[in-house]
Amino acid sequence: MIRDLKRVRNIGISAHIDSGKTTLTERILFYTDRIHKINEVRGKDGTGAVMDSMELEKERGITIASAATHCEWDNYGVNIIDTPGHVDFTVEVERSLRVLDGAVLILCSVSGVQSQSITVDQQMKRYKVPCIAFVNKCDRSGANPAKVAQQLKDKLGHNAVMMQMPIGLEDKHEGVVDLVSMKAYYFEGANGETMVEKDIPSDMVDAAQDAREVMIDEVSLFSEELTDAILEESDITEELIRTAVRAGTISREMTPVFMGSAYKNKAVQPLLNAVVSYLPSPLDIENEAIDLDNNDESVFLESDFEKPTVALAFKLEDGQYGQLTYIRVYQGSINKGDTMINSRDGKKLKVGRLIRMHSNQMEDVESIPAGHIGAIFGVDCASGDTFVSPDVNYSMIAMNVMEPVISLSITPKDNKAQINMSKALNRFTKEDPTFKTYVDHETGDTIIQGMGELHLEVYVERMKREYKAEVETGQPRVAYRETITQKAPFNYTHKKQTGGAGQFGRVAGFVEPTEEEFEFVNKITGGRIPTQYIPACEKGFASCMAKGPKLEFPVTGIKVTIDDGAYHAVDSSEMAFQAAARGAFLEAYGKAKPVIMEPIMKVVIEGPNEFQGACMGLINQRRGIIQGSQEEGTMSVIEAQVPLSDMFGFSTVLRSGTQGKAQFTMEFSTYKQVPQSVAEEIAKQKAEEKTAQNK
């Protein structure tokens, strides 16, 4: 393990699906001598690339879960997290970005900046991750890295600076000219493993000289020494340029652009050189934690091996040897045999096996020091937990995890599937904080909740493939609620005095709307209802809240006040008063103008300016209320409130309405009364469901 943190890089590789990130990672691992044979994604031998460790990923040719891997290049330790590119798996991307110090943004040289590039870029901005760009697929027909660099500027607002020039494009792509060293690089050998340095081809010298001047001009903004050297017309050394590029990149003020073709084994090694030269080391990044013993004050963590340990569990996987917890150590170090505390629940845990991952192959290590990424075996925890030494009580600032917005019922096809399904759900909920599950006691259905339709779909498929759990899925559902809108009195007598033990209880009072979920006020005087029966009354009213009389949705926002009643010395009982309260509730409820409430989501759409009108139109068509819109550089942000029921399928509509260039996030905002027409529609649906259930 490299202990000089200046020589450590924790990087992510982020990009759009199919822009070649898995292929690039594969090449990086090959050139850094971690694997001995290159597997193509969807390769002919069916092996699949090393980073795609899940079967589903192999089949779809996309990367769903991040896999952390370690490699070494030029005496630097590089930890790589391969991140998924699809919007519905953003929690994976965001988790990776949380623990990374820098990233390589891959762009396709033909299709350029695509919608997911925009998504990923915004996430990088949110976590302030410095990045370098790699324009891949320069061997493809229509490749144009200069156009892509321009798109980086125009569409993503990056200060993109070309650091290389391609030597030939499309099928004539042979290598690159490095504008810093002013040398041409070619890649020879069966897998391009031999990087050969040559002079710049004579027909490219002038263009390269011009491009170098542009580059130096841009880069000089980040170094006074370089500016001085230019002004004094003294020698501009490679070192001067590299220092300036590094400063600009780390401060996120510039994005150096590299290019090549991972598939054709061109220019991956120069990219690796750029990773170690320009992306930050753990020492360049400030990390904060919250001191739970000191009013949640922020504390800066230092990459000091001797200080108390603070580590973040950013990913869980359930493997054949038990739970594998990926961690990033921010301070101190985790050693085999150490006792750590999970600061979320205060539980102690003993560090057993420590490993460093190479995709799905593991390598045992004795210690994971600050600044490094590794994994622990056999620790029971959830994703996002912080592990600390017993002498501190810190928590890493919570990751930006959103509440699930969509639910789906799943029914196992047979008994065996039932058992496997529970195992799968148990694992998925631990792995992914945005995936939740519960059992609906009314229908007995298992409900899964997540961030989007595709998010749930992939879990359903994973259940099938990894756990052999065949399930049938229902329609996505919205959590409606009922409430009352006006005060209404009740005076109800529950009386059953015909043979056997009698039942008698009378409760009177009123119900009224309230901001609280449920309130119960006892204003009984003179012992009209004996004190021992008051809790039974409350219980009776409270029991009605679970299922509203109108459409059987949970009831909220009701304040019940009882101010009168009657009892019978022999026939009154707790049961009788519970029944009386239930009767009273029903009596008052109808008079209190009950209404259906629906969840309203705060929706934020971010997309290129040219689609602002279109996006606002989409909100208008979905009963949404636009709260405002703002243009930030080349992007527009639209904030709106939209009923959740109208958001189903929105990602598809948004993608098609904006050529896939806009993305949205949504979070629960409030419950609001549904308009009459919608309430009628819900009532109709509910009646149909009931009829179907009774059949």
Added chain:
Amino acid sequence: MLKKDLILRSPAEKALGLKNITDGRFGAVLSRAGVGKTRFLVQIALTQLLSDEKTLHISLDDSMEKINLRYDDAYTNLIDSIGYVDPQKAVRLWETVKHNKVGISYTEATFDVEKIRDYLKSFKKADLALPTILVIDGLNFDSDLSQILTDLNQINEEFGIFIWLSMQSHREESLTQEGFPVQLASHKTHIDKAIFLVPVENKIEAIVLKDGDRTNQAFVLNPATMMLEQ
């Protein structure tokens, strides 16, 4: 009831008359920088919100957040001008009507009438009521806006929306013979309603320059609240 009271208190209603606010094509609020054009425009828009109509407020200077804050402030000033109003009632009313306002923040470079058209079209497509007024705050009338005004005129014709603009005048420029700032004079054929805010000692005088029935009348406003001085 509260809505009606508030509308009657509005400086925009007092100076222009509720009917005049939406009667025509273009209206302009003129003043030197920092006198209160935007705050007066917001009061104009508030009369529509309180009439349960929609408004679209576009600013080339303010962020979306700032636009929202301006409306909150303007509403508070209006409420305070009544004297005592049940605070809960006031908040409830604001919660109901404020959703009828959409604030959009552009920069001068990204302002594009076509985007507004796209947005308004979507109302028609979704069969929704259109905003009654469009407030555009921050256009630079010292530059050539003829194309923008022509395009906005089409918006007015196509969607029947009255467009209220802010126009910045300058201290060093003298008024025309009609008493118009030059910015208004050069666009007077377009502008049907105009109100000129002039600081006089420590008050603001709102002079109606063009209107259906109150032309040349002047009203004194409190510079802190933009409410009419008693």
